[in-house]
Structure formats: C-alpha cells, structure tokens
C-alpha cells in the first residue's frame with residue numbers, strides 16, 4: 001500500500017509540518033511537505049506541465065493508493081498552498097482512492113470550515129474522503145519535541161486505522177475495475 005501525506009502549510013515553522021512529520025515517523029507513508037518544497041502558483045500554462053517538479057508531484061499522487069491531506073485553517077478555509085496543490089490535480093489522481101483530512105487550527109473552535117472546504121474540493125476531484133476527520137489545536141502539538149501531545153494520539157490512530165481500511169478497499173475496487 002502506497003500512502004502519500006501532503007503537509008500543506010506554507011510555513012516551515014508551522015504546526016501542520018509537525019503533524020506531517022508525526023505521520024511519517026509513525027506509519028509507512030511518504031511525506032510531501034509543501035513548506036519545504038513549495039509548488040508554483042498554478043497557471044495552467046503548458047510549460048508548467050513539463051516542469052520536473054510538477055511531473056514529480058502529479059506522479060506521486062497518481063501512484064498513491066491513498067492520500068492524507070493536512071492543512072492549516074486560514075481565514076475559514078484550507079491554506080492557499082493546499083488549494084493550489086489540488087489545482088494541479090484532476091479526478092484521474094483520486095478516483096476510487098481514499099483520502100483523509102486533518103486540519104491545524106488556532107484553538108478558538110476553528111477548523112471545521114477548512115475541513116468542510118477540503119471535503120467539498122476533494123469531492124470535486126472524485127476522492128473518497130473518509131467520514132472521520134480531525135482538527136488539531138495548538139495544545140495538541142508538542143513543538144519543542146516536534147511531535148504530537150499524547151492525548152491526541154489515539155484519535156489520530158483511529159483516523160489512520162479507518163483510512164487504511166478504506167485505502168485497501170480502494171485498491172480492491174481499482175483492481176476489479178481494471179478486470180472489467
């Protein structure tokens with residue numbers, strides 16, 4: 001099973017990156033950190049499609065059996081970095097694949113709008129976003145040790161367990177579709 005985690009904060013010192021690295025260190029997943037490797041602004045120009053960076057990004061998502069998208073909530077929505085990354089992709093990258101969504105919010109009961117916003121956009125891409133989703137507040141992030149606080153770990157484990165089941169189901173569905 002090939003799982004890609006996209007950490008979609010533009011900030012290298014951000015909390016979202018801590019979540020991405022936690023997932024990388026805890027599970028057999030590949031991490032793409034958009035703070036460390038920012039994508040250009042999508043223009044749709046043919047030259048962009050030819051760039052090695054965009055070809056590599058699109059291939060990574062295409063090759064993934066499941067995708068975890070972790071974004072900060074900025075002004076009631078996913079980050080510009082997250083939406084811009086998704087603008088480079090199409091339904092071909094997501095159809096019959098599980099996605100899981102996680103949001104880092106400011107701790108003032110925020111996060112749900114970004115989650116809703118990500119779910120709507122991913123549906124437009126024909127992704128199968130799993131029902132369980134989560135908001136991580138600043139209190140859930142242990143910045144000093146670059147990991148998650150213990151209290152939030154069971155929730156993350158529950159989400160990932162469900163995500164892996166759906167990812168496996170997606171693999172079976174794509175196999176069955178390929179057979180015809």
Ligand SMILES: Cc1cc2nc3c(=O)[nH]c(=O)nc-3n(C[C@H](O)[C@H](O)[C@H](O)COP(=O)(O)O)c2cc1C
Nearest residue numbers: 009014015016072073074075076104105106110111
């Ligand atoms: C431009 C901006 C807008 C934000 N808007 C919201 C918001 O609408 N709701 C919220 O809960 N937090 C908001 N926050 C707080 C961030 O979600 C929070 O700091 C989160 O940890 C950011 O992730 P990052 O550290 O990876 O950038 C905002 C922060 C910034 C910089």
